[in-house]
Amino acid sequence: MSRNSHAFDLSQYLDRRTADVNRALDRFLPKEFAKPRTIHRAMRYSLFAGGKRMRPALVLAAAEACGGTTAAALPAACAVECIHTYSLIHDDLPAMDNDDFRRGKPTSHKVFGDGIAILAGDALLTQAFEILAQTKATARFPHSALVLDLARASGSLQLIAGQVADLEGEGKAISLPQLRYIHERKTSALLCCSSRLGGMSANCTPAQLRALTNFGYHVGLAFQVIDDILDITQTTAQLGKTAGKDVAAQKSTYPRLVGLEKSRKIAAQLTEKAFAALRPFKGKAVALEAIATYLLKRDK
Ligand code: GRG
Numbered sequence: 023m024s025r026n027s028h029a030f031d032l033s034q035y036l037d038r039r040t041a042d043v044n045r046a047l048d049r050f051l052p053k054e055f056a057k058p059r060t061i062h063r064a065m066r067y068s069l070f071a072g073g074k075r076m077r078p079a080l081v082l083a084a085a086e087a088c089g090g091t092t093a094a095a096l097p098a099a100c101a102v103e104c105i106h107t108y109s110l111i112h113d114d115l116p117a118m119d120n121d122d123f124r125r126g127k128p129t130s131h132k133v134f135g136d137g138i139a140i141l142a143g144d145a146l147l148t149q150a151f152e153i154l155a156q157t158k159a160t161a162r163f164p165h166s167a168l169v170l171d172l173a174r175a176s177g178s179l180q181l182i183a184g185q186v187a188d189l190e191g192e193g194k195a196i197s198l199p200q201l202r203y204i205h206e207r208k209t210s211a212l213l214c215c216s217s218r219l220g221g222m223s224a225n226c227t228p229a230q231l232r233a234l235t236n237f238g239y240h241v242g243l244a245f246q247v248i249d250d251i252l253d254i255t256q257t258t259a260q261l262g263k264t265a266g267k268d269v270a271a272q273k274s275t276y277p278r279l280v281g282l283e284k285s286r287k288i289a290a291q292l293t294e295k296a297f298a299a300l301r302p303f304k305g306k307a308v309a310l311e312a313i314a315t316y317l318l319k320r321d322k
Contacts, residue, residue, distance in 0.1 A: 090224020
């Protein structure tokens, strides 16, 4: 388990970084009253509905581990949150997971209708790249490097591929390698990209980028195993989204394939691998360590 993060106050860290991210998102997004009002209200409704902001936190913590600043990393932090929120809005649509409840509130299509919810997701996807393009280039990383990373992580070989495999796997018996394939893409790709973008915004070295990639990949996998566990063990009120969806949709999950106890063990092992990836930072990636620990122990 993490050795360096004991004295670190993660709760205060997340509160401050979340406030920074929320202010920046408010600045970057068109105002609620900008025409057409409906779409801007819908974009903001989901974006400010109270998500945990874990992907932006990873961006900012990765930047700090490489000696960078929050200011330089904020566009990337906001961009990954826009992509994440778009994917949730679309995932909740009747044509996909058909969910009524997200981030403790009625889902976008329940409030605005399917058409506007689709468009709000589309607009947030586009908005992400508009925001990311405002990152300052560094000596090692031109804008195009960051844009390429986020486009790849959210494209048809990663995030979308995971969603396709997830949809096509419903009701079918899936092997552990197939499940790993889905988790790598639908969850880990964006968490890994978050960690990488933070480093890139701080002009990280190639060795640091490799370490952040390895860290983000394993944290991302652990995140989804825990998500699968929480779907069974927590209530809808605790999660802020409908609990028990995986069983209802006959989805293959780690608990279904290997049981709850083994799933917990796998999540802990993946988190250990994430810690090991941080060794090159020699104890200077305290916030990243604390986030990985929190993600393993979280209850929502
Ligand atoms: C492109 C439509 C589309 C989908 C891509 C990301 C995704 C695939 C679907 C969303 C639903 C899902 C199960 C995603 C896996 C990642 C995950 C567990 C998301 C929830 O993330 P949290 O817990 O959410 O960080 P908050 O609301 O706290 O930001």
